[in-house]
Amino acid sequence: xxxxxxxxxxxxxxxxxxxxxxxxxxxxxxxxxxxxxxxxxxxxxxxxxxxxxxxxxxxxxxxxxxxxxxxxxxxxxxxxxxxxxxxxxxxxxxxxxxxxxxxxxxxxxxxxxxxxxxxxxxxxxxxxxxxxxxxxxxxxxxxxxxxxxxxxxxxxxxxxxxxxxxxxxxxxxxxxxxxx
Numbered sequence: 314x315x316x317x318x319x320x321x322x323x324x325x326x327x328x329x330x331x332x333x334x335x336x337x338x339x340x341x342x343x344x345x346x347x348x349x350x351x352x353x354x355x356x357x358x359x360x361x362x363x364x365x366x367x368x369x370x371x372x373x374x375x376x377x378x379x380x381x382x383x384x385x386x387x388x389x390x391x392x393x394x395x396x397x398x399x400x401x402x403x404x405x406x407x408x409x410x411x412x413x414x415x416x417x418x419x420x421x422x423x424x425x426x427x428x429x430x431x432x433x434x435x436x437x438x439x440x441x442x443x444x445x446x447x448x449x450x451x452x453x454x455x456x457x458x459x460x461x462x463x464x465x466x467x468x469x470x471x472x473x474x475x476x477x478x479x480x481x482x483x484x485x486x487x488x489x490x491x492x493x
Contacts (some may be wrong), residue, residue, distance in 0.1 A: 316385055317392040323350065324377045329404075329479030332428065335365075335372030340442065342376065359446055367475050373397050433474035473476055 323345050331338045347358050365375035368387065376393050381393030415421050463469040
């Protein structure tokens with residue numbers, strides 16, 4: 314069995330059948346990479362999600378690259394990233410070639426209006442699953458809620474949130490938790 318071909322096919326399949334972007338891919342990636350192929354553990358997957366969200370660029374490419382790198386270093390990263398990016402590239406290329414022919418079609422507009430709420434659900438489900446996997450409790454639920462409110466209501470840059478969370482986690486892990 315060729316791990317490069319298997320990982321490419323896996324991420325190509327995820328890329329072609331996922332609507333809603335990288336966050337909507339999380340359950341599919343987890344099912345394939347953690348549950349089915351057992352390429353990484355659940356804990357590693359959660360860590361890679363956090364790292365992928367913290368890095369600049371497209372989340373789906375970031376996480377597939379990190380998973381590929383864990384599997385087979387640079388060649389694995391390239392294989393997984395290409396598998397993730399190629400379906401979107403091909404679909405966008407085809408749409409761009411024919412978009413002018415159906416852009417004003419009321420049926421197409423209605424289809425897109427119907428897809429939008431489904432995409433919200435596709436993003437919400439992995440968010441709740443991640444919260445459960447991160448073992449949030451009533452004592453810690455305030456952290457993601459406060460971060461979301463700071464970003465949404467006050468316009469705080471997510472970069473500052475990530476930096477503050479990293480520093481807070483380091484302080485907690487090195488200064489507070491050991492004394493408990």
